[in-house]
Every structure is written in C-alpha cells, then in structure tokens.
Amino acid sequence: MTSIQHILLSAIEATANEKELEWVKTKSNSDVKAIQIAFVSAPRFIRKVAIRIDEKVLHEAVPDWQIEEWTLERLVRVYLLLHIPSDQSEEYVKNIETLFDTAEINELVALYSALPVLSYPEKWLFRATEAVRSNMGVVFDAIGFGNPYPFLHFSELAWNQLVLKCIFNDKPIHLIVGLEKRANRKLAETLSDFAHERWAADRKVPAQVWRLVTNFMNDTILADLDKLFQSNDIQNQTAAALVCSETTFPGAESLLENYPQLRASVQKGQLSWKQLEVHQLCYV
Amino acid sequence: MCNKHSEIQQNPSHFEGSAEEKVTAQHVQANFMDYIKDMKFFDPHIHMTSRTTDDYQALADAGVVAIIEPAFWLGQPRTGLATFKDYFSSLVGWERFRSSQFGIKHYCTIGLNSREANNEPLAEQVMEILPLYLYKEGVVGVGEIGFDDQTPAEEKYYRWQLDLAKEANLPVQVHTPHRDKRKGTERSMAIALEHGIAPNMVIIDHNNEETVKSVLDQGFYAAFTIYPFTKMGNERMVEIVKQYGSERIMINSAADWGISDPLAVAKTAALMKMKGISDHDIKMVTYQNAIDAFAQSGQINVEDFENNTVIDQSKTFNGNTILRGGQQPRIDKNAIVIR
Numbered sequence: 001m002t003s004i005q006h007i008l009l010s011a012i013e014a015t016a017n018e019k020e021l022e023w024v025k026t027k028s029n030s031d032v033k034a035i036q037i038a039f040v041s042a043p044r045f046i047r048k049v050a051i052r053i054d055e056k057v058l059h060e061a062v063p064d065w066q067i068e069e070w071t072l073e074r075l076v077r078v079y080l081l082l083h084i085p086s087d088q089s090e091e092y093v094k095n096i097e098t099l100f101d102t103a104e105i106n107e108l109v110a111l112y113s114a115l116p117v118l119s120y121p122e123k124w125l126f127r128a129t130e131a132v133r134s135n136m137g138v139v140f141d142a143i144g145f146g147n148p149y150p151f152l153h154f155s156e157l158a159w160n161q162l163v164l165k166c167i168f169n170d171k172p173i174h175l176i177v178g179l180e181k182r183a184n185r186k187l188a189e190t191l192s193d194f195a196h197e198r199w200a201a202d203r204k205v206p207a208q209v210w211r212l213v214t215n216f217m218n219d220t221i222l223a224d225l226d227k228l229f230q231s232n233d234i235q236n237q238t239a240a241a242l243v244c245s246e247t248t249f250p251g252a253e254s255l256l257e258n259y260p261q262l263r264a265s266v267q268k269g270q271l272s273w274k275q276l277e278v279h280q281l282c283y284v
Numbered sequence: 285m286c287n288k289h290s291e292i293q294q295n296p297s298h299f300e301g302s303a304e305e306k307v308t309a310q311h312v313q314a315n316f317m318d319y320i321k322d323m324k325f326f327d328p329h330i331h332m333t334s335r336t337t338d339d340y341q342a343l344a345d346a347g348v349v350a351i352i353e354p355a356f357w358l359g360q361p362r363t364g365l366a367t368f369k370d371y372f373s374s375l376v377g378w379e380r381f382r383s384s385q386f387g388i389k390h391y392c393t394i395g396l397n398s399r400e401a402n403n404e405p406l407a408e409q410v411m412e413i414l415p416l417y418l419y420k421e422g423v424v425g426v427g428e429i430g431f432d433d434q435t436p437a438e439e440k441y442y443r444w445q446l447d448l449a450k451e452a453n454l455p456v457q458v459h460t461p462h463r464d465k466r467k468g469t470e471r472s473m474a475i476a477l478e479h480g481i482a483p484n485m486v487i488i489d490h491n492n493e494e495t496v497k498s499v500l501d502q503g504f505y506a507a508f509t510i511y512p513f514t515k516m517g518n519e520r521m522v523e524i525v526k527q528y529g530s531e532r533i534m535i536n537s538a539a540d541w542g543i544s545d546p547l548a549v550a551k552t553a554a555l556m557k558m559k560g561i562s563d564h565d566i567k568m569v570t571y572q573n574a575i576d577a578f579a580q581s582g583q584i585n586v587e588d589f590e591n592n593t594v595i596d597q598s599k600t601f602n603g604n605t606i607l608r609g610g611q612q613p614r615i616d617k618n619a620i621v622i623r
Contacts (some may be wrong), residue, residue: 106377
C-alpha cells in the first residue's frame with residue numbers, strides 16, 4: 001500500500017461505519033472493471049457525511065491538498081481511483097479516461113479532486129483545462145480550489161485562464177493553491193484591461209485581485225491604483241494602499257502619500273489582503 | 285412527446301362543466317397561482333434539455349421542487365454512439381447543474397427510446413454503454429422505454445432493458461405509443477410481468493381514459509401527461525381523479541421541444557383545487573406518488589428538496605451578492621433596461 005493510500009484509508013476508517021468499510025475494502029481489492037463500477041455506484045453504499053482527516057500527515061505527503069471539507073463518498077471515490085493498476089501507462093490512462101468520458105457531476109468532482117495523486121500527472125493536463133472551461137460551478141471549483149495540480153503543472157496560459165475565469169465569475173481567488181507564487185506580468189496586464197472593461201460597464205472588480213499586480217506594476221496599473229484610491233470604496237482603497245506599500249515601482253510611494261490616513265493604517269499593519277478575501281462562493 | 289404534425293389535433297373534450305364553471309376556468313388562467321400557494325410539486329417527466337432557463341425560473345416560482353428528466357428522442361435521429369453518450373452525460377451533468385441553479389433537484393431516467401431502437405446497429409452499441417449510466421447517482425429508473433411503432437426491434441430492446449432494470453433494481457418508466465395505444469399499453473404490461481418485474485416497479489406513462497383502469501387493476505403506477513392536443517387535457521384529468529381517486533396515479537408535463545407546458549402539473553393542481561379535489565389527493569397525484577414510485581431506486585432523498593429554505597438573494601457580504609449553492613440571480617423580466 002502506498003503512503004497516500006494509507007493516509008486516505010485512515011481517514012475513511014475514522015468516518016465510515018463497519019458496513020461501509022467492508023464495502024470499500026472489498027471493492028478496492030477487485031479488478032479494474034469492478035473498481036470502475038464501484039466508483040460510479042459509490043453513493044449507493046457510502047454516505048455523504050463530513051470526514052475527519054489528519055491534515056498534518058496528509059500535507060507531508062501532498063502539500064496544499066485541501067480535502068478537509070470533503071464528504072466520505074468523495075473521499076472513497078478518490079481512494080478507489082488509487083487502486084486502478086498503474087504499471088501500464090496506456091491501459092491506466094484509458095481506464096481513467098473512460099470514467100471522465102461518462103462521468104456525472106459528482107464523479108467529475110471526485111476525478112478532478114484526485115488529479116494531484118493520480119499517476120502520470122502530465123497525462124491529465126488537457127482534462128484539467130477542460131474543468132477550467134466547465135460552466136458547472138462545482139466542477140470548476142474541484143480543479144480551482146485547494147487543488148495543487150494547476151500550480152504544479154499548468155502552463156502560464158492555462159494558469160492565467162484559471163485565475164481570470166475565477167475572477168470573472170466572482171469566485172474567491174485566494175482559494176487557488178499557489179496564487180501569489182505564480183503571479184506573472186501577463187496576468188497583471190490582463191487584470192488591468194479587465195478592470196477597465198468592468199469600470200466602463202459600471203461594474204465592480206473584487207478588491208483582492210489587485211494583490212496579483214504588486215510585482216508587475218507599470219504606469220497604466222499605477223493609474224488604476226489612483227482610481228481605486230478615489231473610488232470612495234474602502235475595499236478598493238485598502239487594496240491600493242497595500243499594493244503601494246508592497247511594490248518597489250517608482251511613483252507608488254508618492255501616490256500613497258496623497259492618502260495619509262491609509263498610509264498610516266498600512267504602516268501600522270492594520271490593513272491586510274485577508275480582510276479582502278470573500279470566502280463565500282458567489283456567482284453574479 | 286408530441287411526435288408528428290398529423291397527430292396534433294384537439295383532444296375530445298370531456299369537460300362537462302356548466303357555463304358558469306367555464307367562465308371561472310377562463311378567469312383562473314391569469315392567476316392560477318392563487319390556488320396553489322404553499323403547495324410543492326414533483327414533475328416526474330419533463331425534458332428540460334429542450335427548455336430555456338426562463339422555464340426553470342417559472343417552475344421554481346410555481347412550486348416545482350424536483351423533476352425527473354427521462355432520456356428520449358431529440359427530434360432528429362442520432363447517427364452515432366458518441367451523441368448518445370454525450371446526451372446521457374448531459375442528463376447527469378450539465379442539466380443537473382443548470383437545474384440546481386434554480387433550487388430544483390434534478391433526477392433522470394436513462395434508456396434507449398423506442399423510436400431509435402429501430403436503428404439496430406446503433407441500438408446494439410447503445411445497449412453496451414447503458415449499464416455505465418444506470419448505476420449513477422440520481423438515476424432513478426430505466427426510461428423512457430417501450431413501444432412506438434410496435435416493431436420486433438422495439439420489443440427486443442424493451443425486453444433487454446427490462447432485464448437491465450431488474451438487475452439494477454430500478455423502476456421502469458414506460459412510454460406508451462400514440463398509435464394503437466390501448467393494445468400497446470397492454471402489451472407493455474404483459475411483457476414486464478413476463479420478465480418477472482413487480483408491477484409496482486413500473487410506471488406506465490401517457491395514460492388516458494381508455495387505458496387507466498387496466499393499468500391500475502394490474503397494480504402498475506399510472507402516469508398521465510398533461511400536454512395540449514395530443515395527450516391529456518387537465519379538465520379530463522380532474523375527472524379521472526374524481527373517478528379513480530389518487531392511489532398510484534401521478535401527473536407530469538412531459539414538456540419538450542413540442543408545443544407543451546412546463547407548468548402543466550402546477551396548473552392541473554390549481555384546477556383540481558378549484559373543482560373540489562381534496563388537498564390530500566392533489567398532493568398524492570402531483571407530488572407524493574411520483575416520489576414513492578421512483579424512490580424505490582434508492583436514489584431519492586426527500587431532504588434534498590422537501591425543506592428547501594427560501595433563498596434571500598438580497599444578502600450581501602463585503603459588498604458582494606451571496607447566492608448560496610450557486611443560485612442564479614433574479615432579474616426583473618418586465619424591465620426594459622438590461623444591466
């Protein structure tokens with residue numbers, strides 16, 4: 001048994017009743033066809049109750065993989081996937097792809113959740129970008145949030161699409177694993193364009209997205225910050241003050257000096273990006 | 285389903301009401317919702333794939349809390365297995381999500397419809413992939429299957445799918461033919477019994493005055509489709525409930541790409557209320573019987589829709605609108621300005 005199989009099984013054992021555990025053990029030791037059917041029919045045998053997981057142990061094996069809010073059924077499905085024989089890459093990929101091809105909505109969630117622990121990670125790149133293209137909210141969330149796969153494997157183009165689609169749909173970007181580490185110039189410039197479009201339509205931009213421009217400032221973005229300061233919106237102003245205090249871009253410091261109160265607050269450490277993080281998922 | 289233009293003709297009216305009643309019926313057209321306040325409905329046959337999001341909104345407003353979408357014919361014959369696969373996947377994927385945005389729980393039945401059973405080379409391939417879908421979460425039956433032209437090929441795949449249903453312990457949703465309906469219905473029931481399927485696991489759909497007695501007498505569930513011109517009118521439906529009561533009877537809209545009405549269940553409930561049918565009987569035929577029949581699949585958890593709390597879409601958090609569970613924001617349909 002691999003260490004990740006072992007960790008997930010411990011979590012299953014901590015939550016499942018005797019009958020469920022018996023089912024999981026029998027099915028996970030079956031042939032591929034039976035595992036596939038078990039993956040599909042899991043909700044008939046496994047309850048959707050909250051799980052208990054030792055996060056410390058989990059994150060030693062798979063850093064940043066957030067699974068503590070999963071249901072038991074989702075966890076069992078991912079555990080079953082880990083029992084599809086992976087020694088033959090072609091056969092393995094075909095078996096997983098069959099499940100993707102015919103998946104219903106919760107199966108898709110389980111499959112995308114499992115990407116960080118599937119074998120041959122490079123083989124799932126196209127699939128992962130398909131989840132970003134999905135308009136099914138929970139499917140997008142499964143790849144976007146608490147999932148280290150995009151951070152580790154996405155190209156810059158795919159990464160930027162993930163972040164932009166998340167912002168476009170007013171979803172909470174801070175739940176994306178590696179958000180700040182993979183910030184880049186192209187993304188910052190596109191965000192500025194996006195803000196201009198929204199402002200032209202008299203719509204808002206979630207204030208926390210400006211955290212992504214700090215290391216990629218230019219004159220246009222500096223002007224955007226000025227607009228934020230003048231917006232009479234405390235969240236926009238907070239974001240602008242934070243960027244100005246964190247960036248080394250010339251002109252940012254003097255811009256902040258025009259707003260002494262905000263400058264004082266940010267210097268005293270009273271402002272933080274955390275204050276701008278909206279946790280609820282919303283779809284406006 | 286409404287199938288052919290030649291079939292679109294007015295049903296013979298069984299409405300024997302007085303002139304006064306007719307006037308009332310006209311008046312209620314505009315505000316039928318007044319009669320069904322606080323009622324909730326389960327439409328066990330509706331093809332949302334063919335409907336717009338406006339219909340989802342209207343269903344939610346009328347009190348429809350859960351629906352079943354049977355797999356059916358799309359209006360044009362499919363030419364390959366992949367389109368069947370994509371269709372089945374959309375019933376358990378995209379359509380399920382679309383429905384959830386309006387707070388409506390979406391279930392489906394999966395099957396090879398009778399019309400396309402006649403394309404045997406393709407039907408063989410479809411049968412291969414059906415088991416992949418039948419065991420999925422929220423698949424509450426095999427359907428809609430049965431007879432259309434009543435050909436040997438239709439019979440072959442009907443029988444085959446009955447065996448799949450038996451193996452999966454799933455209810456069967458049976459489409460009865462438009463032409464030669466009475467004989468087709470009898471034949472469908474006889475074959476189901478021959479395959480050892482308990483009649484209470486079979487929902488015989490699209491009944492009318494001529495078929496209902498035999499269906500009920502043999503212990504099957506009798507579903508009625510309220511669908512203009514080709515199937516039941518709801519005045520006739522009221523008379524049926526008066527005559528047969530509410531045991532094992534359910535109504536549905538079968539709304540699809542034809543001229544049909546997604547609010548047929550809610551409107552019929554209003555008409556039943558007006559015409560003195562008891563609240564208990566209304567609940568049985570517009571909600572409870574469908575749940576009892578299809579919950580035999582083990583795939584319906586009434587908690588998922590029964591106590592659906594009202595969603596307050598005006599709540600905001602940090603200036604952002606919060607829409608729990610991905611609910612769609614409401615827009616004022618009468619406003620000329622679009623933002």
